[in-house]
Amino acid sequence: MPSGRVRQFDADVALDRALEVFWARGYEGATLPELTKAMGINRPSLYAAFGNKEQLFRKALDRYQTGPMSFLTEALNKPTARAAAEAIFSGFIDMQRNREKARGCLIVSGALASGEEAETVRQELAQLRQSIVAVFRKRFESAVEDGDLPKGTDCATLGRYVATVLGGLAVQAASGTPEKELRLVAAMAMGAWPT
Amino acid sequence: MPSGRVRQFDADVALDRALEVFWARGYEGATLPELTKAMGINRPSLYAAFGNKEQLFRKALDRYQTGPMSFLTEALNKPTARAAAEAIFSGFIDMQRNREKARGCLIVSGALASGEEAETVRQELAQLRQSIVAVFRKRFESAVEDGDLPKGTDCATLGRYVATVLGGLAVQAASGTPEKELRLVAAMAMGAWPT
DNA sequence: AGTTTTATGTACTTATCGGTACAATGAATT
DNA sequence: AATTCATTGTACCGATAAGTACATAAAACT
Known part of the structure; x- marks a missing residue:
């Protein structure tokens, strides 16, 4: 043939x-x-x-997801939950380097609000964002089991908090905020980490 | 005439x-x-x-800005910086109530990424987001002067952190996250507050 | 009442959108 | 060398985008 x-x-x-x-x-x-x-x-x-x-x-x-965002799965493999969260933030900020037009995060800015024609794409991205929250939660739940995080930690909220800061960093990056300031924000966000 | x-x-x-x-x-x-x-x-x-x-x-x-977002200026008038930040988050979450299609924040999702035709609108929104960061910073700077916040507080980062969480909440709200979970995230975010 | 002036409704224009028909191209197989 | 068949380039399609021309409607002034 x-x-x-x-x-x-x-x-x-x-x-x-x-x-x-x-x-x-x-x-x-x-x-x-x-x-x-x-x-x-x-x-x-x-x-x-x-x-x-x-x-x-x-x-x-x-x-x-398998390229620029591959740092996510690597970050989740860090030995502690705290290290994972730090790697999530710093990995995302690293990803913004040498980037001119395509700043921020495709999963956030791909279709946050859109016309009828793009409605299915918008919903798929929203669902993907929620599934990322669930992945974070699961990581923190196993950290509690391992004694890495305190018993009684609200892992659902902690996962959502990390996702919220990550989304906020994406908005900041899309707004032109320089790397240095993103790092300071990420460091401050870690101040909410459960003890 | x-x-x-x-x-x-x-x-x-x-x-x-x-x-x-x-x-x-x-x-x-x-x-x-x-x-x-x-x-x-x-x-x-x-x-x-x-x-x-x-x-x-x-x-x-x-x-x-003068309608749904009017809670922002009210929040900044709260007696303490901490109360202001809490009012910013809770005011934004209140704003999401009884809202079906128009979830999230217009300043974030109005044009986070866009085609060439909407480029000026996108830039104006990005600038507006940055000016909101500056407003937060100024509020916290005067809180430091009043002794409300500790001397040496990094007000620029604190202002940007509050704006980052706010933007992240906007992304979460646009993703369909229910009010209750947004409140838990906001409460956790306050855990990073300077002491 | 008649005139002026602005708002409204229909229908149009130009440009661009996503998607495709069709003929020409060219590397692999026979 | 001839044949096969997916890829390529040009040119097109219908649908829809933002914006407007123009005739009609209606309120305020003289």
Whole structure:
């Protein structure tokens, strides 16, 4: 069976470029001309390789989680809950370095409020944010079991608090707040850590 | 001098309706058909009364600050810095009540990431968020002068921390987090308060 | 009552959106 | 070398975006 003409571009590289556009513009704000230009391909190639705009966004979101956001799972593997929280914050702030247009966090700014057309994407991101809260909670619950966190710690609230500060840091980063100040805020946020 | 036909709608009521749409949809996601339908007027009336979409958004943003967000200035007038911070968080959470579509905060979700067309609005909102940080900082600086906060308190970071938690609460609220959990997070966030 | 002036409603314009038809291209298989 | 078939480029599609022209409606003044 002949395999046809070979693809003229690297799909992973193109996806990284698409990710940058979605990150900077959000799902709605990213237009196909801007996406195709950044990806270095034309429209039919995009549709052949990635489906449609919504599917492309989902693939970019997956890549975001396994790429720039991979520090999250690493952070959760830290030996103590406190170290995990610190690594979550510092990992996120590290991720903002050398970043010009795509500041903040795709999971937050991808579609925080949106038109009807982007409603499903918005809901998926909201659900993803909630699932991240649950992941944090579980990490802290096992820390309580290990005696790493005090018995009676409200792990649900602690997980949500870490997620809230993380979301707040994303908003701050999207507002142009410099790295140094983000680090000071993260350090202060750790002052609420249970003793 | 004849004054012409009188306006058939209340401009303030119409502006409140527009605010709800921008709040739920963001600047880009709000379309003129949705705006005019919610406002109960037709398109030429909107343009005659409010200018264009961008000017309408700015007027809705002003109304947001003097209406739903008016708790902010009240909170800053609390006798102590700590009471002010608590009132900021609880006031914001109160504001989320009885709210179905327009959850979160217009200043955050109005245009966190956006297309080229909405770039100026996005920048204005980012600047507004930074100016809110500055307002918090000033409040805490005078608290230090009054002896309400310890000498040597990092007021810039404290102001930014409060703004970060507030932004994080806005993201959480936009994600559907219920009031009760928001209150627990706010209470935990106060655990970082300087002693 | 007649005139002036502003608001309203319908219908339009231009631009851009996401998505696709179709012919040309070109590497792998036969 | 001929054939196959997915990729590529151009050009297009219908839908919808923001914004406006223009005729009609109605209130205030003379």
